[in-house]
Amino acid sequence: MIEPTASPSQAPSLGVALVALFCISVVVLLILRHYLPLRTTPAFLLVPVFFALWLPASMVLLVPIDLASSAMTDNIDARGIWLDERTLRVSWRITYWLTFALTWFILPILGEYSDSGYREPKAKLLDSLRANAQYYGIVFGSGALGLIYVLISYGHFSESLKSTVMALAYCWGLILVIYLMGHGLVSIPRRLFRNANISGRLRRIQAQAPKIYEKMEDSxxxxxxxxxxxxxxxxxxxxxxxxxxxxxEELADMTNLPESPPGRASILRGSGNPSPLPNVITAKYLAELTRRLVRAKHARSRYVSEWNRLLEDAVKTQAILDSAASKKLDFGRASPHAGFWDRHTIFTPYTRYLFHYHFVPYLQIALAAVLSLASVCIVWSELVKGLFPQLSVIRYSVVHHQVAGKGQVGFAGQVIAALWMVYMCAAALISITEVKVWRGRALVRRNTAHESAFWYASQVARLSVPLTYNFMTFLGVIYRDTVFYDFLGQLINLTPLGKWFDYLFPAFILLPVCATLFGLYGRVKRVVSFGVVDALDNEEEEDDVADRGSSAAFGAWREGRDLIERELNGTLAAVRARRADVVNSSGGGNGRTGRSAPVLSIPRAGQTPTPFGTSPAAGSAATPSRSRRAQANTSTRTVGRAEPLPADEGDDENFFEALGHRVKNTIDTLDTPKWLQDLGQGIKKPKWMGGHEGQSGSGSHNVGRGGGADIRRWFGGGNDEGRIRL
Structure with missing residues (x-):
């Protein structure tokens, strides 16, 4: 370790570190502003979530400084940015224990507190503690078992409790890091490679449209x-x-129903179904109803936001693809919610075409190639760091100088180390957003649910420490001289089990890497067919559309294409436009309750979601307000849920009736093959079938339209009915 000094040369490094921390704070605030409205979000959410993001980001700065500061050499100028041992130790202690408290105590309790449906703070806190009781039981039970093991192995009690807590927290975080990072190391480069193909990107967007639209209507x-x-x-x-x-009354203010909804008040009681309300109203029932209502409103906001974003991506990608003919690209008027660079541009239509059609795809391919190489280096370093640490590629990219037989990290090595850590963090965090978690948690622009914000922040905090220490183990023996190893690494390596776990378990990164690379998730899902493995196979579904060309994938793509076209032309937006009228007239549903209600990204009445200035089609058919489901009939199937059946019919159809309906719908949507249409070309139709002597088979298209005879009359069918009655 270096000795603490008061050398004046430390002042520039300290100033650079403070400036870097300030920049990190600004970036974290911008991230929070992107997902949360800062003015209306309560402080009990903003403060812990800010520190849950700021502390892990500061570790990306602390690790390179610790590596440069711990080198035993007299050449201080070669260290880059460095700090004394005391400053580093205090920084690591504050960062680690604050992150630990946020991960295991503060964020879980506040997350359940914000998700509770009770009104009083005391009742919400008790409900949160009850919801976390099972979680803490598992945590403390594992800690007790670990403490017994450490006591048997180490034989002392002075450091056993702290080392057990820190080692168990590290091991649990390392398991998540290896799995999520292994998926992200494949997902990020593959996504860049796919997006470089503009036509393939458009097909994937269109293939996702039916699924997202259906989820939006369900919500x-x-x-x-x-x-x-x-x-x-x-x-x-x-x-x-x-x-x-x-x-x-507070619940009524949260809803968007008018005070006297015509025709809707008697749905529950007039449909013949028993009322869903219990005979005795209790506080527990009202709390659960409040929780379900808030979750449902946030889910609606989430899928509406995803649908609008998909429409914007589809319009933009289609415009880029169509610009190949005219050599000019114009996205039209920017959306009011567009970013600064989308609203202000220096490109002309021709230079914009060159940038988006030629430059961006090649840039994505180059970046994907670089990140693919980086992913290979990370996986290789994970495999060899335990037995052959001298073969680690990351070690030679960070440690550039050898002074007196010791590795030395300069400023260039610090920058490279920070880039490695940023990529590893991005791989793990992107995987979190792709996993379908319970309760439908998601990050929504400017409208993320409070409980979702707490949950994602806790995952970032949980993964930061094990990912940081896992990166330092790539660097060989040099990391053993750091302050972070003296603070955490010695406690992890306190027992043989912890040491071997730290060195051998990262080799299991091959499992998520191979599973993502070779499409194992989708294959298991297709074999099991129970929807159990439905977490990380979205990209494999895109493979079906872009590469495999199966009939189901082609049907989904064609259905999504027609659905997007109808939406942009205004034929599907009438229902949501009228719903938006109700939402806007009710003031967002907040009322006087003070609860956080999501803001729908739905256009007002008379408007359609027309991203980038696309003009809606006039004269959209008026649809009854608050329809149960917008009916969008495409060429393959009907998107959305059917209208509710009358009370006397119900849904109790047997297997054969359901099979008959499915077969009928399939046959009705089939298009006549071209070879069958051309089968009668050149064959003359006799007079008794209503034709003329010189009329060929091609004239069959006019049968039933003129005044001639029609064979359908023999079976009771008219000229204009288009059906045969048997």
Missing amino acids: IVDVEDLELQVAELSRRKGGSASLFQDWI
């Missing part, structure tokens, strides 16, 4: 069902409901 229907329950509840004035009248 809208779920919100409507819960709003109907609230409307039914608000009509109860006596009994147990009178004890919670204020709470019920």
Whole structure:
């Protein structure tokens, strides 16, 4: 270790470190502003989430400084940015223990607190503690077992408790890091390679459209069902409901239903179905109803945002593809929510065409090639660091100088080390966003749910320490001289089990890498067919559309293409436009409750989602307000849920009826093959079939339109019906 000094040469390094921390703070604030409205978000969410992102980001700065500061050499100028041992130790202690507290205590409790449906803070806190009781039971049980093992192996109690807690937290985080990072190391370069193909990118966007649209409509229907329950509840004035009248009024203010919805008030009671409300209204029931309503509204906001973003991507990609003919590219008027660079540009239509059609694809291919090489180097370093650390590629890219037989990290090595860590963090964090987690958590632009923000922030904090220490083990023996190893590494290597786990377990990174590279998730899902393996196979579904060309994939692509065209032409936007009228008239559904309600990204009435200035088609058909589902009939199937059946019919159809309906719908949507249409070319139709002597088979297209005879009359069919009645 270096000795703490008061050398004046430390002042420039300290100034550079403070400036870097300030830049990190600005970047974290911009990230928070992208996903959360800063003015309306409460401080109990912003402060912990800010530190949960800022502390891991500061580790990217601390690691290169620690590596340069711990080299035993008299050449201080060759160290780059360096700090004394005392400053580094205090920095690591503050960073580690704050991250530990946020990961295991603060963020989980606050996440369940924000997700609780109770009104009073005390009730919300108790509900949060009850929800985390099982989680803490598992954590403390594992800690007790680990403590017994360390006591048996180490034989002392002074450091056993702290070392057990730190080692177990590191091992659990390392398991997640290896799995998520292994997936991301393949996913990031592959995504860049695919996006370089403009036509393939458009096909993947169109193939995703039916799935996203269906989820959006399902979320809208779920919100409507819960709003109907609230409307039914608000009509109860006596009994147990009178004890919670204020709470019920708050729920009514959160909904978007008018005070007297015509034709909707009697749906629950007039449909013949029993009321979904219990006979006795309790606080627990109201809390669960509130929680479900808030979650459903955020889910609706999430899928509406995804659908609007998909439309924008489709329009932009189609414009880039069409610009190949005219050599000019114009995206039209920018969206009001577009970024600064989208609203202000220095490109002309021709230079914009050159940039997006030629330069960007080649840039993506080059970047994908570089990141692919970086992924190979990281995987290789994980495999050889335990047995052959001298073969680590990352070690030679960071340690450039050899002074007195010791490795020395200069400024260039510090920059390269920071870049390695940024890429490893990006690979792990991108995988988190691709995993389908419980409760439908997602990051939504300017409208992320509070519980989702807490959960994602806790995952970032949980992965930061094991990822940081895992990177330092790539550098050979030089990392053993760092302050971070003296603070954490010695406790991890306290027992033989911890030492071997740290060196051998990262070799299992080959499992997620091979599973993602060779499409194992999709194959297992197709074999099992239970939807269990549905976490990281989105890109494999894109493979079906872009590469395999199966009939189902082609049907999804064609269906998505027609769906996007109808949406942009305004034929599917009428329902959401009218829904937006209700949302805008109710002021976002916040009312006077003070709860965080999501803001829908739905256009107002009379407008359609027309990204980049696309003009909507006039004269859209008026659709009844708050329809159960927008019916978008495409060439392959009907997107969306059918209208609810009348009360006397129900949904109790047997297997043969359901099979008959499916076969009929399949046959109705089939197009006549061209070879069958051309089969009768050149064959004359006799007079008794309503033709003329010189009329060929091609005239069959006019049968039933003129006044001639028609064979369908023999079976009772008319000229204009287009059907044969048997």
